[in-house]
Amino acid sequence: MPHAILKTDKNLKDIVCVDLFVFKNRGILSLNEPFNCFLDFYKKHDSLIIKLNKVTRSIVTDELKNEILCISKNIANFLKAEIVFHNLEPTNSYMHLCDCFEKIYTQKDPLKLQKNINNLEIGFGRGEFLLSLARQRSNEFFYGIEIYGKDYLTALNRCCLQKLNNIKLINYDAKYAIDLFENNCFDNIYVNFPEPWFKFYRIQHSIFNKITFKKITDKIKQNGFLRIITDNYSFAVHSSIIANNFGLKPQNKHFIEIKNNFDTLYAKKWKRLNRVFYSLVLQKTFNSPPNFYKKYDFPINLKRLEYKNSELIFKILGIYENKNVDYKIIEVAIGSYLAQHIFFGFLEDSVFLLPQTNFLFTNDFCDTLEKVTQ
Numbered sequence: 001m002p003h004a005i006l007k008t009d010k011n012l013k014d015i016v017c018v019d020l021f022v023f024k025n026r027g028i029l030s031l032n033e034p035f036n037c038f039l040d041f042y043k044k045h046d047s048l049i050i051k052l053n054k055v056t057r058s059i060v061t062d063e064l065k066n067e068i069l070c071i072s073k074n075i076a077n078f079l080k081a082e083i084v085f086h087n088l089e090p091t092n093s094y095m096h097l098c099d100c101f102e103k104i105y106t107q108k109d110p111l112k113l114q115k116n117i118n119n120l121e122i123g124f125g126r127g128e129f130l131l132s133l134a135r136q137r138s139n140e141f142f143y144g145i146e147i148y149g150k151d152y153l154t155a156l157n158r159c160c161l162q163k164l165n166n167i168k169l170i171n172y173d174a175k176y177a178i179d180l181f182e183n184n185c186f187d188n189i190y191v192n193f194p195e196p197w198f199k200f201y202r203i204q205h206s207i208f209n210k211i212t213f214k215k216i217t218d219k220i221k222q223n224g225f226l227r228i229i230t231d232n233y234s235f236a237v238h239s240s241i242i243a244n245n246f247g248l249k250p251q252n253k254h255f256i257e258i259k260n261n262f263d264t265l266y267a268k269k270w271k272r273l274n275r276v277f278y279s280l281v282l283q284k285t286f287n288s289p290p291n292f293y294k295k296y297d298f299p300i301n302l303k304r305l306e307y308k309n310s311e312l313i314f315k316i317l318g319i320y321e322n323k324n325v326d327y328k329i330i331e332v333a334i335g336s337y338l339a340q341h342i343f344f345g346f347l348e349d350s351v352f353l354l355p356q357t358n359f360l361f362t363n364d365f366c367d368t369l370e371k372v373t374q
Helices: 062-079 128-136 149-161 174-180 200-205 210-219 233-245 265-272 363-373
Strands: 003-007 020-023 026-031 037-044 047-052 082-086 118-122 141-146 167-171 186-192 220-230 248-250 257-259 277-284 306-308 313-320 328-335 340-347 350-352
Touching (some): 003 062, 020 313, 020 328, 026 313, 037 062, 047 062, 118 128, 128 141, 128 149, 128 167, 128 186, 141 149, 141 174, 174 210, 186 210, 210 220, 210 233, 233 248, 233 277, 306 363, 328 363
Parallel strands (some): 118 141, 118 186, 141 167
Antiparallel strands (some): 003 047, 003 082, 020 026, 026 037, 037 047, 248 277, 257 277, 306 313, 313 328, 328 340, 340 350
16 A cells, blocks of 8 residues: 655644544545545554555556655655655556546446446456457457456556457446446356455455355346356355355356366466366356345435444444534445445534545445434
8 A cells, every 4th residue: 555654753633734634543634636535644653654545445556656755745844754664656557548447436327238248357457367358259348347456557558558449447346346237237257366365264255255246146147157266275165155055056067177278467376386276167047136226315414323233334433523624524334244434524414425435335335324314
């Protein structure tokens, strides 16, 4: 994560050269267009750490790193402090926008698929596999979801340079971005080398936990396929068990088969380590019911400031204040146990959107809002 470390004995309350919102020992600073994100500030012994807030999911470019460095230098100069470390050097990471870029924003409508044959890769990394398929099968359309901004940026720039017109790339967490699509819309969903350090005791955080797997299954057309490649046998076994529970059938005799020929960045790395690749080709033989998503118009008046049951949660994680501003900024966890973390403006029990507010409407998000607004 881009950050700078300043050596100083000053505290957050001493930083008055920028409009810092503070909650306990942590502060956040708003960056507006074109970045629309927050910077985190916190003290650790005699150090002040300034880092990019990951909740607003910014794509890290040289322009953003330069902005963080300039702010850090201004604050260091104001506090008479020294920047003892930063990782904000330019790395020629620029964002070249083209038709391959799928913008994600609050209240985005479900995506309209482009062709009769539609494909999705979850976690496409730097895009080797997805872009190769898109080049080879120009009569089909491809979507890709990738959470890591650095890999996403690499894939996006490759896609734009190759001028592919049958592909869209999304930079977001697949647990939420999968809800951008209607049920029964994909012929193939690919998941290549997820969970490299898969552990059963962390199953709720897996891409194939019961909630996310159901969402993924619902997006596949009848007679479509979920295609998984992994070098982790435990993950392959877990995937076969949960697939069977959700009614997916192996295309061939066995759920798990050995895959020898596969060529991506991670596949090359694992080949050098003599890893075995396990393939699961799982067919969906039924139609899922259509999905309907609610939407809410902001601002929203909250009737309660916290809610929790066995499935849903609304919890305020922090209330950030700036004495020069009449509103506060709240950080909220909202949804299921896969809750989204979101920053809202907050004034007189009403929450409103900020330029930095970044989330997707999902059913669990909307169900939770119902509980706290009624």
